[in-house]
Amino acid sequence: MPSPTIDSTIDAAPSDVPIDPVSDAAIDAPPACPTSYTTTLSSTTSRYRVLATAAAFGTHHTACNGHLTGATHLASLETAAEINELRGVLAALGANQYYVGVVQQPNSPTTTSNWFVLTGAQLPSGFFGNSNDDAPGENNEENLGALNTGDLLHDVTGDVAYPAVCECDGKAIDATVAGFIP
Numbered sequence: 001m002p003s004p005t006i007d008s009t010i011d012a013a014p015s016d017v018p019i020d021p022v023s024d025a026a027i028d029a030p031p032a033c034p035t036s037y038t039t040t041l042s043s044t045t046s047r048y049r050v051l052a053t054a055a056a057f058g059t060h061h062t063a064c065n066g067h068l069t070g071a072t073h074l075a076s077l078e079t080a081a082e083i084n085e086l087r088g089v090l091a092a093l094g095a096n097q098y099y100v101g102v103v104q105q106p107n108s109p110t111t112t113s114n115w116f117v118l119t120g121a122q123l124p125s126g127f128f129g130n131s132n133d134d135a136p137g138e139n140n141e142e143n144l145g146a147l148n149t150g151d152l153l154h155d156v157t158g159d160v161a162y163p164a165v166c167e168c169d170g171k172a173i174d175a176t177v178a179g180f181i182p
């Protein structure tokens with residue numbers, strides 16, 4: 001004869017309450033950026049700010065870094081699409097050349113070799129409209145990049161005053177590339 005109490009309460013308690021109730025909502029969301037960074041491009045999730053007052057590279061570098069430490073810096077042109085789109089935006093603003101966060105490793109063998117962006121990646125190749133280093137070949141004098149709206153990137157010393165473009169992408173500057181800045 002079966003016992004009347006056997007098997008009466010098994011599985012009675014509520015089981016399997018929500019697994020992982022909080023979802024991963026913030027993945028790939030744009031970084032939080034200063035409200036002064038009003039320019040966007042369709043090829044990135046970054047925001048950009050043009051500093052229209054002409055100054056030397058170092059002045060702009062310090063200013064961009066200071067807007068939101070660890071997230072803003074001179075524009076780091078990581079892809080061909082970013083370069084081309086930004087150039088189109090700048091062409092409508094009037095000035096002919098803008099400092100960006102593009103740096104050449106010192107003592108590189110040629111004027112177009114070993115260019116990096118401040119966030120650490122190698123600059124896409126084929127984007128120098130003028131790479132002359134003030135000489136027939138590399139002489140280690142022009143190791144910074146300015147984005148020319150008519151002629152892609154130019155290698156420059158950083159001493160001449162130009163406007164600049166800052167970028168907010170949530171990425172910190174790469175210490176090795178920052179160390180290449182003259």
Ligand SMILES: [Ca+2]
Pocket residue numbers: 044046075076077078082167169
């Ligand atoms: Ca970028």
Ligand SMILES: [Ca+2]
Pocket residue numbers: 104111133138139140141142143155
């Ligand atoms: Ca150079």
Ligand SMILES: [Ca+2]
Pocket residue numbers: 130131132133134142154155156
């Ligand atoms: Ca040059």
